[in-house]
Amino acid sequence: MSTAFISEETLLSYGATYKKVNKGDLIFMEGGAACFYYQLVEGRVRWVNINEDGREFIQVMIEPGESFGEFPLFDDQPYAASAIADDDCVLLRLHKTNFHQMLRSNYDIHFNFTRLLVSRLRFKFLTLRELAYNNPEQRISTMLNYYKRLRGIEQKPCKLHLTRQQLADMTGLRVETVIRTIRTLHERGRLTIQRGKVFY
Amino acid sequence: MSTAFISEETLLSYGATYKKVNKGDLIFMEGGAACFYYQLVEGRVRWVNINEDGREFIQVMIEPGESFGEFPLFDDQPYAASAIADDDCVLLRLHKTNFHQMLRSNYDIHFNFTRLLVSRLRFKFLTLRELAYNNPEQRISTMLNYYKRLRGIEQKPCKLHLTRQQLADMTGLRVETVIRTIRTLHERGRLTIQRGKVFY
DNA sequence: GGGTAAATATGATTGGGGTCATATTTCACC
DNA sequence: GGTGAAATATGACCCCAATCATATTTACCC
Numbered sequence: 001m002s003t004a005f006i007s008e009e010t011l012l013s014y015g016a017t018y019k020k021v022n023k024g025d026l027i028f029m030e031g032g033a034a035c036f037y038y039q040l041v042e043g044r045v046r047w048v049n050i051n052e053d054g055r056e057f058i059q060v061m062i063e064p065g066e067s068f069g070e071f072p073l074f075d076d077q078p079y080a081a082s083a084i085a086d087d088d089c090v091l092l093r094l095h096k097t098n099f100h101q102m103l104r105s106n107y108d109i110h111f112n113f114t115r116l117l118v119s120r121l122r123f124k125f126l127t128l129r130e131l132a133y134n135n136p137e138q139r140i141s142t143m144l145n146y147y148k149r150l151r152g153i154e155q156k157p158c159k160l161h162l163t164r165q166q167l168a169d170m171t172g173l174r175v176e177t178v179i180r181t182i183r184t185l186h187e188r189g190r191l192t193i194q195r196g197k198v199f200y
Numbered sequence: 201m202s203t204a205f206i207s208e209e210t211l212l213s214y215g216a217t218y219k220k221v222n223k224g225d226l227i228f229m230e231g232g233a234a235c236f237y238y239q240l241v242e243g244r245v246r247w248v249n250i251n252e253d254g255r256e257f258i259q260v261m262i263e264p265g266e267s268f269g270e271f272p273l274f275d276d277q278p279y280a281a282s283a284i285a286d287d288d289c290v291l292l293r294l295h296k297t298n299f300h301q302m303l304r305s306n307y308d309i310h311f312n313f314t315r316l317l318v319s320r321l322r323f324k325f326l327t328l329r330e331l332a333y334n335n336p337e338q339r340i341s342t343m344l345n346y347y348k349r350l351r352g353i354e355q356k357p358c359k360l361h362l363t364r365q366q367l368a369d370m371t372g373l374r375v376e377t378v379i380r381t382i383r384t385l386h387e388r389g390r391l392t393i394q395r396g397k398v399f400y
Numbered sequence: 401g402g403g404t405a406a407a408t409a410t411g412a413t414t415g416g417g418g419t420c421a422t423a424t425t426t427c428a429c430c
Numbered sequence: 431g432g433t434g435a436a437a438t439a440t441g442a443c444c445c446c447a448a449t450c451a452t453a454t455t456t457a458c459c460c
Contacts, residue, residue: 049329057329074311074318080325104307111274111303114310117317118274124324125280129249129257131331132372136447163407172332177447179408196408196456336417363437377417379438396426396438 005065005116006102006109008092011039014102016094027069027083027091034072034079037099040064043089044161048169049081058169060120061086061147061162067116073099131172136181139171144191144200157191160198205265205316206302206309208292211239214302216294227269227283227291234272234279237299240264243289244361248369249281258369260320261286261347261362267316273299331372336381339371344391344400357391360398 008016018041021027028034030049045062047069059081062068071080073096094102103110123146130142147162162170164178171178182198185191192199208216218241221227228234230249245262247269259281262268271280273296294302303310323346330342347362362370364378371378382398385391392399 049325051329051333055333057332059325059328071318071322074315075322077322080322103311107304107310110307110310110314114314114317115274117314117321118271121317121321121324122271122275122277122280124321124328125249125259128259128324128328128331129251131328132257133251133255165407174448175408176410176449180410180447183409193408365437374418375438376419376440380417380440383439393438 005067005112006039008041010102010109011092011094014094014098016092016098019091019093021085021089021091023085023088025085027085028079030080030082031078034069035096036069037067037073037094037096038069038083039067039092039094041090041092043091044086045089045091046084046086046166047081048084056169057172058166060123061166067113070113127170136171136173136177137185139173140167140178140181140185141190143167143170144198148200157199160200162198205267205312206239208241210302210309211292211294214294214298216292216298219291219293221285221289221291223285223288225285227285228279230280230282231278234269235296236269237267237273237294237296238269238283239267239292239294241290241292243291244286245289245291246284246286246366247281248284256369257372258366260323261366261370267313270313327370336371336373336377337385339373340367340378340381340385341390343367343370344398348400357399360400362398 016037016039021043027038027045040062042064044064045068046056046058047060047062049057049059051057060068062083069079069083072078103113126142126146130139134142144160144167147160164182165175167173167182168175168178173181182191182193186193216237216239221243227238227245240262242264244264245268246256246258247260247262249257249259251257260268262283269279269283272278303313326342326346330339334342343362344360347360364382365375367373367382368375368378373381382391382393386393
């Protein structure tokens with residue numbers, strides 16, 4: 001998952017172009033029409049829904065090598081969520097028609113793409129079940145595990161690159177609840193807090 | 201969505217076989233290994249997670265023409281959820297290797313399959329957002345809308361083929377809460393209750 | 401190093417859905 | 431048409447996360 005999903009060379013050969021965006025920039029917006037395949041090269045992207053009150057729900061945190069915003073390329077419906085640069089980012093953009101050309105002419109890419117969708121669906125299945133039935137402690141633990149696994153299976157605890165607010169925005173809990181729960185997990189030795197940052 | 205996703209003839213030509221299952225039968229179980237592509241021909245299938253306490257979380261209700269349980273065919277991991285016949289069913293089963301053969305030799309089928317995954321992901325995005333932030337009323341309304349749309353866009357209210365318990369198992373609420381909420385929706389004229397059954 | 405915004409922390413209070421108990425209705429089946 | 435199981439209904443009470451208010455720590459920048 002940490003290696004590029006489709007190699008940069010391949011994308012470039014089909015006409016993809018690099019684009020830089022600054023931290024906080026909106027890459028595309030929920031409800032809008034789409035004509036690009038996006039793949040993150042560097043940085044991090046929040047793929048989020050924002051409700052009327054301005055509250056965010058983070059669907060996925062996109063890491064380098066992953067694609068995002070690809071639904072509309074398949075069903076011609078609007079974007080299901082907005083993409084916001086969580087950091088300064090470099091991304092690759094490939095036009096819809098070229099993207100389809102690429103899938104059509106290369107079975108392995110198409111198949112790998114399908115695999116990515118399946119892994120996303122698995123994650124959603126898992127999350128949904130957690131959100132539906134579990135207490136804050138389990139919800140948060142599940143998220144921590146997921147985002148740890150993404151970084152390879154290094155067993156050593158390392159600094160979590162998510163704020164309490166972001167964890168809240170992924171689990172449907174409130175910041176205060178996340179803070180209190182993480183405190184509890186710390187007291188139980190399930191994770192470490194150093195200068196307020198979580199090590200897991 | 202109501203038409204068969206891959207035509208029966210096509211599936212049969214690749215060696216698929218029919219199978220009947222009775223209401224309540226387990227078709228496959230969460231955590232198990234998979235070697236078949238399944239497509240529902242007749243009846244209805246609950247695709248669910250069951251937790252330690254025996255509570256179900258319904259991920260999707262499968263309608264005729266839809267496939268289910270296809271994740272393991274792409275990533276060789278176990279089933280993400282169990283499939284239970286919600287009614288007497290007829291299904292088509294295609295062996296994994298033949299399924300892959302079919303995708304490889306027919307771009308359109310592969311593409312359509314990808315489209316199905318995308319539509320599932322959209323549904324999951326929607327559901328997750330709802331579960332995370334909304335009150336029972338909105339959660340239930342969202343589910344009602346989704347399962348109404350599946351049956352074509354007939355605007356006339358028709359009988360909902362979901363029990364209160366099943367709605368609870370999809371939204372992470374308790375039966376009593378669903379019952380009370382549906383009552384409220386009825387009082388507000390958002391739906392009708394006749395002999396205890398919901399018309400929407 | 402001092403200033404400042406963001407992130408983390410913590411207490412007090414509240415409210416909404418969960419839980420439990422029990423009743424009533426619906427419907428399939430003989 | 432009577433019977434029993436499943437589904438629906440309803441009240442009373444409770445608990446836990448949300449809410450609100452405020453304090454403290456961390457980190458970044460001139």
